[in-house]
Amino acid sequence: MLRTIAICAMLGAATSHAQDRALATDQLRSGIEFSGADVRAMQADDLANPGFLWVDRGETLWRADAPGGSCASCHGDAKSSMRGVAARYPLFDAGHKTVIDLDERINDCRQGRQHEQALPRESEDLLALSAYVAHQSRGLPTSVRIDGPAQPAFDRGRTLYLQRHGQMNLSCAQCHEQNWGKRLYAETISQGHGSGFPAYRLEWQKLGSLQRRIRACFFGIRAEAPQPGAQELTDLELYLAWRAQGLPIEAPGVRR
Amino acid sequence: MADARISLPQDIRRGEPFEVRISIRHAMETGYRTDETGKPVPRNVVNRLLCRYGGEDVFVVRMTSGIAANPYFRFFVTARESGSLDFEWVDDAGNRGQAQAQVKVA
Numbered sequence: 001m002l003r004t005i006a007i008c009a010m011l012g013a014a015t016s017h018a019q020d021r022a023l024a025t026d027q028l029r030s031g032i033e034f035s036g037a038d039v040r041a042m043q044a045d046d047l048a049n050p051g052f053l054w055v056d057r058g059e060t061l062w063r064a065d066a067p068g069g070s071c072a073s074c075h076g077d078a079k080s081s082m083r084g085v086a087a088r089y090p091l092f093d094a095g096h097k098t099v100i101d102l103d104e105r106i107n108d109c110r111q112g113r114q115h116e117q118a119l120p121r122e123s124e125d126l127l128a129l130s131a132y133v134a135h136q137s138r139g140l141p142t143s144v145r146i147d148g149p150a151q152p153a154f155d156r157g158r159t160l161y162l163q164r165h166g167q168m169n170l171s172c173a174q175c176h177e178q179n180w181g182k183r184l185y186a187e188t189i190s191q192g193h194g195s196g197f198p199a200y201r202l203e204w205q206k207l208g209s210l211q212r213r214i215r216a217c218f219f220g221i222r223a224e225a226p227q228p229g230a231q232e233l234t235d236l237e238l239y240l241a242w243r244a245q246g247l248p249i250e251a252p253g254v255r256r
Numbered sequence: 257m258a259d260a261r262i263s264l265p266q267d268i269r270r271g272e273p274f275e276v277r278i279s280i281r282h283a284m285e286t287g288y289r290t291d292e293t294g295k296p297v298p299r300n301v302v303n304r305l306l307c308r309y310g311g312e313d314v315f316v317v318r319m320t321s322g323i324a325a326n327p328y329f330r331f332f333v334t335a336r337e338s339g340s341l342d343f344e345w346v347d348d349a350g351n352r353g354q355a356q357a358q359v360k361v362a
Contacts (some may be wrong), residue, residue, distance in 0.1 A: 047261055047263040047277050047279060048277075048279070048328060050279060050281075050325075050326040050328070052261060052279075053259055053260075053261060053279060053280075053281040053326060054281075056259060056261060057259055057281070205283070205284070205324060205325035205326070206283070206325060206326075
């Protein structure tokens, strides 16, 4: 009898904690920890870290004049106004009626407030602005909201994360949850956190967004990748951010 | 885009060498790549970087396609007088860039 009650209690606990993470906060390891000493040294040194070339450019763009005013004319000094902002993205936006990422928010501001053209995804200027804004949250823990209106996007993101994709028939979880720390040819499989993004990836020889990195994973498992800016990618970004909840933002990170 | 970051030590003493570091934002196209349509992307690398200290050449590099994107250099210069450290570079397409840092000799 007692055993039955205990099992029922466990089941109850399991359902009420259906959103427990596979990796506890103290188990979280940033992508940089899976890199070699040379890459770690590059990220740790703000001059050797090439990502700062984009951060610097972003600072210039932050103050650049636009028909509706510069970023700085509304937001002032990014060092205080943008502190912690990137850690909360992807975030539900009432105008879009769904979750949007930081790049989308920047383009919203450009079009709605600054009366400028939206910047294409992965364009130098959008990367520079998002790197500059994200950098203001460096060291702060990832803290996204998945409840309330963000829940549908979170659920879609989780489905994508757990679903098998492509010719290799692999899900994100099979590598980044079940086999992290093991080798895949010369690479060590990371836990798949996006806390270093936008990051300078040595393979790309430039800064790139988390969406680009996720698309590279789709390519790796021979699956059809969603287009840059697709809602699926934002949903996935939200799920990843929740998995990494508590992990400090490193932007601009350096990755292999 | 001609962006660069320069770093100098806080404490520079007359007669002693000090460390200069510079990184330049440049794609350093090797000329071996093709674009999405299969057309070769022409080589475009920063082929020459020059550093002047108080008007005198102290560091010159000639680069080819073997240097990675966003080249980073670290070298030492002996401190003489306070003055400016002037960098100039040019790529294969003829784009020029320049950057400057002030040296304060104690």
